[in-house]
Amino acid sequence: MTPNRCFRLTTFSGSPAIIDGYHHRRRSEGKTTLYGALGDVLAATGQRPHGGPVALILPVLVIAGIVYFIVRRRRRSGGPSDPGSSSGPREGVHAATHAVPAVREAGNVASRPVIERPATAARVIVEGPSAISLSALTKSYGARDAVDGLTFSVRPGTVCGFVGPNGAGKTTTIRMLLGLITPTAGSATVLGKPITEPASYLARVGAMIEGPAFYPTLSARKNLAVLARLGGIRPEQVDRCLDQVDLSDRSDDRFKTFSLGMKQRLGIAAALLPEPELLVLDEPTNGLDPTGIRDIRVLLRSLADRGTTVLVSSHLLEELQQMCDDVVIIRQGRLLFAGPVDELIVGQQADLVAMPENSDDLDRLVALCERAGHTTTSNGDGRVHVAAPPSWAGTLNRSAMADDITLVELGTTKQSLEDVFFELTEEDR
Secondary structure: OOOOOOOOOOOOOOHHHHHHHHHHHHHHOOOOHHHHHHHHHHHHHOOOOOOHHHHHHHHHHHHHHHHHHHHHHHHOOOOOOOOOOOOOOOOOOEOOOOOOOOOOOOOOOOOOOOOOOOOOOOOOOOOOOOOEEEEEEEEEEOOEEEEEEEEEEEOOOOEEEEEOOOOOOHHHHHHHHOOOOOOOEEEEEEOOEEOOOHHHOHHHEEEEOOOOOOOOOOEHHHHHHHHHHHHOOOOHHHHHHHHHOOOHHHOOOEHHHOOHHHHHHHHHHHHHOOOOOEEEEEOOOOOOOHHHHHHHHHHHHHHHHOOOEEEEEOOOHHHHHHHOOEEEEEEOOEEEEEEEHHHHHOOOOOEEEEEEOOHHHHHHHHHHHHHOOOOEEOOOOOOEEEOOOHHHHHHHHHHHHHOOOOEEEEEEEOOOHHHHHHHHHHHOO
């Protein structure tokens, strides 16, 4: 019987889901899952774990706990009713029933560079139902709703950013989508399958949640070889995934010697092992240097361009603006916005930015603008931000000259994703 390859990367990166699929195989063969899985770990590495009995007992306890959790969850299976139709809007991430709050007009924002996404090769847009679809999905812990009626969908073959303040419910939502926790109410589908049946789609999903963890004394290559063997994945995928995340030259080094950024790369490599149709990453660039962040951005963009759907949660909003097609913003478990990044940003009023040659003229310039009825702010860099349309720039220039104020800078600045994010989340307080 072919193993059911289920990838859910939690505290033991990759292992819960791969053990999950392995559990099905062992149970159907009438064999003991715990010792069978441990035997495969040792066989895949070709050695006994370093560190004596303690190092041997630790993976046994980890695997035993995982298997116990899986068995208990399946025996108590049951929950929300069938989410029903997996079809959804084909154009963009959208909110089906939630009204998107109007973003107040741009005004008092600091000067930020406008970030343009680089042009990419021809995209492969996969036709068909939404890769992810949520309908009033809710998760409550006692009287507190960690996730409160989320409704949105994600186009296949796109990169979708999933953002919100700490505690907004992002990781809880991802855990429900991967079948790690059960929703309190509502429904959702992943790759057209209801989340009440995670075994039906997890073989086609790769994920990394809350940071990776591997056998510390095994090398990067041997750690991935263990996961590949347990998941029934072709061995050659190991080196391919290591190369994708630029770890080939460190593939024989032990995991415990890796920096935080290298551990993140290995976690992403593990998520890529099953060649997933859907890749779900929680803070994938955590601990990476600027070069590493750029490399991961390019990797995720290239995966989407080849048809893989990517859902990525991150606090690096400028990075998301550069690589994402769509964005979902939540706060306190509620949806604030779901749609294309450009739709969120384009149309926001641009600020005029003016800088006098003589810093002593700054106060006079502010007074000039305010007499004309425009709100101004200054962030201490010698510039004045004026909440006025770009068409007023000529008038400002002439008025400044008439007041004997020489301007060495006069232009416009548009809001970034970060600006809009702060406006939305602050407005919702």
